[in-house]
Amino acid sequence: MSKLKVGIVGGGFIAKKRHIPAFLKLEDNVALQAVCDLKKSLAESVAKKFGIQKAYFSLSDMLSKESLNIIDICTQPHTHAPLAIEAMKSGCHVLLEKPMAVKASDCDQMIKFSHEYGVKLCVVHNEIFSPVFLKAKKLVDRGTVGKLTGVRWFRLTPRSEYMTLKNHWVHKLPGGVLGETGPHAVYTSLVFLRNVKNVYCYAKKFSKDSWVMYDDYRIGLEGENVNSSIVISHANDCAAAECDLIGTKGIIKLDLQSMLLMLYRRENLKPKSLAFSSLSVGGQIVKNVLLNTFSFVLGSPKLGHDILIEKFVESILNNEPAPVTMEEGRETVRLMEMLADKLDKEKSKSMIH
DSSP states (O other): OOOEEEEEEOOSHHIIIIIHHHHHTTTTTEEEEEEEOSSHHHHHHHHHHHTOSEEESOHHHHHHHOOOSEEEEOSOGGGHHHHHHHHHHTTOEEEEESSSOSSHHHHHHHHHHHHHHTOOEEEEOGGGGSHHHHHHHHHHHHTTTSSEEEEEEEEEEEHHHHTTOTTOGGGGSTTTTHHHHHHHHHHHHTTTOOOOOEEEEEEEOOOOOTTOSOSEEEEEEEOSSOEEEEEEEEEESOOEEEEEEEETTEEEEEETTTTEEEEEOOOOOSHHHHHHHHHHHHHHHHHHHHHHHHHHHHSOOOOHHHHHHHHHHHHHHTTOOOSSOHHHHHHHHHHHHHHHHHHHHHHHHHHHO
């Protein structure tokens, strides 16, 4: 079977650090054929670095000169819909960085063309394919912590990544930088929440920079079954990505950056219970750290991007559903729109008063 030919759109950080390395690991089934970027020099440097044959300055130029099977879009969210639609009209399957789009109406257009042209459209919700998250979901599904009663997210991103960069495109997103980091907490929450009808969002600005809209957020998603509470902050000089899955019989605590999973079963606050709980958690940490160390020593461990992209390629080869459906991508965008709308209304109220 001939290899699937891939074209990368966008030569920025996420393409260079995650997408391209993931595709290169699939060399038996995939050939990275071309890369394009509005900055031709960037496309050329990326092509040279990764041994990609051709570099272009536009998707149209790349599509007209290459016979491609997959277009991988790693550009700003507001560009996703027009680029994806152009690629699908050329008969290409499309992989989209998160979020799927800025507006749900754009998602609807992409979904329409995916059906019309018979091609797959997959959104990169990478964190739900992180090995530690996949393990946690299995534990929840098995009832290890009893019935799930809540989800709690805690995410910190250092100020230097976005906040101090005056001309970064995240500042123009609905809700500000929330539009960039918020989707991760939303789509991971949606793995466990059903039929989210209501959201709340409160934001604060600690930065004194005029281009920053907000840098600290408190978010709630109200599901039909359980709720998710989310803290997202860019007001610090540290990073964190932690998730608690709270059940009637215990708590699963995840650290997605350190790839650690800890199971808490603290039934009461009596000394004996606290001692056993502490020993259990300590043992789990030591075990997980050792396993992670061996994984790094023996070779680079698979990240969420690696697993998702591999599954997307397999879905094309085997004519199976994409690992993240278009509808899942759209639902995340719908909720992000609701959150941004809540912020706009709160801002309007404060201006009136």
